[in-house]
Amino acid sequence: MEGKTVLKEQYHAWVQAEKTLLWNIYNRLVKIGVLPEETTHVREAIDRLEDLFLLVVVGEFNSGKSAFINTLLEQKILEEGPTPTTDLINILKYGEESRSRVVDNLRLTHFPLELLKNVNIVDTPGTNSIIREHDELTMNFIPQSDFVVFVISVDRPLTDSEREFLELISHKWKRKILFLLNKIDTKEPEDIDVILTYLHTEGQKILGIDPIVFPVSVKQAFQAKQTKNEDLLQQSRFDEVERYLIQALNEKERIRLKLLNPIYTVQPVCQTAQNSLHEKLTVIAEDMRRLRQVEKQLAYTQEDLKEHSTRFILKVENILLDLRNRAYDFVDDFLQLRNIWDITSKDKAELQFNTLVVKDSSQQIEDVLTEAADWMVKKSMKAWDDTLNYYNQQLNHDLYRDKILGEVGGQFGYDRDKIYKSVIHQARDRIKTFDYQQESRKILKTFQNAMIHFAAAEVGAIGIGAVLVSIFSTLLLDITGVLASGALVTAGFFILPRKRRQAKEAFNTSIQELIADLKQHIAHEFDEYMQATFEQIKETTSPVDRFCRAEHDELNTALTELTTFSQQLATLQREITHALTASNENL
Numbered sequence: 001m002e003g004k005t006v007l008k009e010q011y012h013a014w015v016q017a018e019k020t021l022l023w024n025i026y027n028r029l030v031k032i033g034v035l036p037e038e039t040t041h042v043r044e045a046i047d048r049l050e051d052l053f054l055l056v057v058v059g060e061f062n063s064g065k066s067a068f069i070n071t072l073l074e075q076k077i078l079e080e081g082p083t084p085t086t087d088l089i090n091i092l093k094y095g096e097e098s099r100s101r102v103v104d105n106l107r108l109t110h111f112p113l114e115l116l117k118n119v120n121i122v123d124t125p126g127t128n129s130i131i132r133e134h135d136e137l138t139m140n141f142i143p144q145s146d147f148v149v150f151v152i153s154v155d156r157p158l159t160d161s162e163r164e165f166l167e168l169i170s171h172k173w174k175r176k177i178l179f180l181l182n183k184i185d186t187k188e189p190e191d192i193d194v195i196l197t198y199l200h201t202e203g204q205k206i207l208g209i210d211p212i213v214f215p216v217s218v219k220q221a222f223q224a225k226q227t228k229n230e231d232l233l234q235q236s237r238f239d240e241v242e243r244y245l246i247q248a249l250n251e252k253e254r255i256r257l258k259l260l261n262p263i264y265t266v267q268p269v270c271q272t273a274q275n276s277l278h279e280k281l282t283v284i285a286e287d288m289r290r291l292r293q294v295e296k297q298l299a300y301t302q303e304d305l306k307e308h309s310t311r312f313i314l315k316v317e318n319i320l321l322d323l324r325n326r327a328y329d330f331v332d333d334f335l336q337l338r339n340i341w342d343i344t345s346k347d348k349a350e351l352q353f354n355t356l357v358v359k360d361s362s363q364q365i366e367d368v369l370t371e372a373a374d375w376m377v378k379k380s381m382k383a384w385d386d387t388l389n390y391y392n393q394q395l396n397h398d399l400y401r402d403k404i405l406g407e408v409g410g411q412f413g414y415d416r417d418k419i420y421k422s423v424i425h426q427a428r429d430r431i432k433t434f435d436y437q438q439e440s441r442k443i444l445k446t447f448q449n450a451m452i453h454f455a456a457a458e459v460g461a462i463g464i465g466a467v468l469v470s471i472f473s474t475l476l477l478d479i480t481g482v483l484a485s486g487a488l489v490t491a492g493f494f495i496l497p498r499k500r501r502q503a504k505e506a507f508n509t510s511i512q513e514l515i516a517d518l519k520q521h522i523a524h525e526f527d528e529y530m531q532a533t534f535e536q537i538k539e540t541t542s543p544v545d546r547f548c549r550a551e552h553d554e555l556n557t558a559l560t561e562l563t564t565f566s567q568q569l570a571t572l573q574r575e576i577t578h579a580l581t582a583s584n585e586n587l
Ligand SMILES: Nc1nc2c(ncn2[C@@H]2O[C@H](COP(=O)(O)OP(=O)(O)O)[C@@H](O)[C@H]2O)c(=O)[nH]1
Pocket: 059, 060, 061, 062, 063, 064, 065, 066, 067, 068, 079, 080, 081, 082, 083, 084, 126, 182, 183, 184, 185, 186, 216, 217, 218, 219, 220
């Protein structure tokens, strides 16, 4: 007696603890965006926690489910028939007077029967009916059950649909099952033995444990009860079933199952949600890794391009060094006494310098710079192209992946898809509006500006040729000054060689300055342009980065919480199991 009170108190404490936990889980699942089909199970589990014990009768249509319940209650409460007539889940509850009402797919029937004070009995439309909805109706009701009676007819033991259904009941929802092999009156005892053996072996394969099977004739039992025919009742073997049910579903066991079943219902839902969170986190981790890869690739490309750009600078340098060498030869040849008249004529000297030294270097440099500008535009385009291809590939990969893994996750999948598509869209737009020639001309212009800047500082002339001529003219002025001062012969012998040397040195200095200046400018322009390109690309992909970070944090929090709740649920499950196992008599 005292034990019972303790059990009651403990029971209420467990119910409260379980309820709190299930609500926490429910709220978390809703927040994650778990599908309503799944969260409904959790809600029902909470709602059912304090309801009466629910014995659910399932099996294929026409196996004798309704007849079994009628026999148990010794009244034809439910309609029986050879056609799949029951399109409703029938819940039988205790009530002072009998009444019945239908809500959605449920028919609630109250009946003044003692048995129903402890247990509610549920008749289902059965499985493998012609009407597919009946199957689903029954399957979806299983999570609400506390104990399952599985009725099998002797004329078709264990069909494929029965096997499938059994796996769901025992593996997914972990419900206790009792098998009734019904209609034994229609077969010879030897045949029944064969079928029983078959059921035990096959049942063992499906459930992993030897199933409890009772062979009965529900029909005979009902008759026997009505006519109080003991022999027939004996023959029907129905009392064995009743005895088992009374013993197996004693109060303690009912409490145990009542407490454990909601946990069993919520666990697979939780597990699925946890798997999905894991799955999403893996996707995010992959996204992040790939994003870093893209960034690394961009940085590497930038570095690589910078290195390659030096070859254009080298080409310009070579053109100018060649020119300097020609200038040396020219100085040696031209600054001779015999050329005195040409030297003193500024125009003639410049013309000769232009023809022999400068030649087409201006054009040559322009060509190299045009080539450099083209190359840069091409590389910039390629960087955009690579980014576009990368995200395109990623998206295709995802489509393929989604097919294999199924729905990666509603809103999450949608948001991610949108961001990827927007990156692709922007990259594609950039590429589409890319005016190759205009871009190239723009770069060339900046190179030219760099040179104008240099030239302007010198003489205000435009173009490299003019710069060089102006350098030469300055040197010439110095020499002609000396020559004009008279003493031609002396000058020829003593001054000219020195002047030639000085001219070469001065010219070399100027050229080197020009080279250094051009180098600096080209490199600078190059860097600026590439920097701008890469910044733009990074800008385009930055939403992916933001999405990944935000999602990662959110998913991680959700997973941590859900894992904690699951562990708490498992702890509670262990505690209840340990306290209420049949051998434990402390309570
Ligand atoms: N021969 C025989 N017929 C039975 C037995 N139990 C039920 N039936 C009949 O099988 C048919 C289907 O029974 P019912 O309870 O409506 O099956 P349900 O579709 O599973 O609910 C009815 O005609 C019953 O009379 C039995 O033990 N032996």
